Amino acid sequence: MKILYTNFHVSYGGGHTTYIAILAESLRAHHEIWVAAPPTSKLYLLCQSIPNINVVDMPFPSKPREWREIFSTRKRLRTMFEKERFDIVHVNGSPDHRLVMYAIFGLHGKRPRVVYTKHNLLPVGKHFGSQLRVKYATDHVIVVSRHTSRLLDGTPYAKCEVSVIPNGVDVEHFYPFNDEASQHARVRMVGPEHAGKFIVGSVAGTADYKGWIDMVTAIASLPVRVRATMHILIAGESPSSAQRQQVAQLGMSEHVTFAENLLDVRPCIAAFDIGFVLSYAEAISFACREMMAMGKPVIVTDCGGLPENVSDGEDGWLVPQRDPDAISSLLREITGKPETLRAMGASARRKSEVHFEKTLFVQETEAVYRRLTMST
Structure with missing residues (x-):
């Protein structure tokens, strides 16, 4: 599979960084992995140091006053989708999710299947924007805890197929020191x-x-x-x-x-x-x-x-x-x-x-990707 991970965070760290880095590094041996992130982010720097990962310098503007930047990023994403023909785009926040949706509208040729992970406890909007993302740019939702899954009740995302896949860690890397x-x-x-x-x-x-x-x-x-x-x-x-x-x-x-x-x-x-x-x-x-x-x-x-x-x-x-x-x-x-x-x-x-252990986390996420690509 050809998989693109997107993340809007511009700062040094955070759970999103670890989440994407583990998946990207673990799956790169068997799949073509791309990561699009702001150049100031730890994710961008980290993934550049991992062999066989294609890292793209890409901000994900979201404020109305950034409409020029939004249009530019949407155009870049559309060009990437048309050229690279990704099987999966895995989004990790509202700003990148929204821009992926914009890029998919009117896309010629193969449309990637979109996976959205909800990482936080922020309320899930019931507004028109959420309804659009669910309808046009969400093929599956991953939540990282049982508690997080309950936040989707009564929201547009409740209509989606949802998987609870808790975060995994590399227990061989994180081991007790003597x-x-x-x-x-x-x-x-x-x-x-x-x-x-x-x-x-x-x-x-x-x-x-x-x-x-x-x-x-x-x-x-x-x-x-x-x-x-x-x-x-x-x-x-x-x-x-x-x-x-x-x-x-x-x-x-x-x-x-x-x-x-x-x-x-x-x-x-x-x-x-x-x-x-x-x-x-x-x-x-x-x-x-x-x-x-x-x-x-x-x-x-x-x-x-x-x-x-x-x-x-x-x-x-x-x-x-x-x-x-x-x-x-x-x-x-x-x-x-x-x-x-x-x-x-x-x-x-x-x-x-x-x-x-990260193996279960990676395997369950990869299984979501496979089900989606088999259903196209």
């Missing part, structure tokens, strides 16, 4: 002055909705002698000045390390004693699954599809959203129990090997 390698990672990531502390960490990013400030608030509320034994490590884009000010106002600047724009998050995860994803909006979370694959139990909120990752008290913990008091209470309970945490980390690793 004790020596973990200690080296701790020194590298937080420095020798913090390496001996209890490190709670996240690779879910620094966006406000990720809720990481709740962890900072929770630890700030602990007694001074307890707080002094703990450190927070967060990987993602560089935090804003306002976010750094929040941390400073809590008196926590010396207790938080930001690991900015890492290409490889594994040393960061290896430095953790436990992980956390405290989001206020999360469809499933690659970050949670990557941390569990590396043998880290993870604290998650009861948000969206996050509870579908952990079994509370077995391989992680479930806390209410926006509740630092619940987090601090949990931390007081679990610190000082290294053997319990080690056992929970082993359970997290076993679950990832059985349920989160």
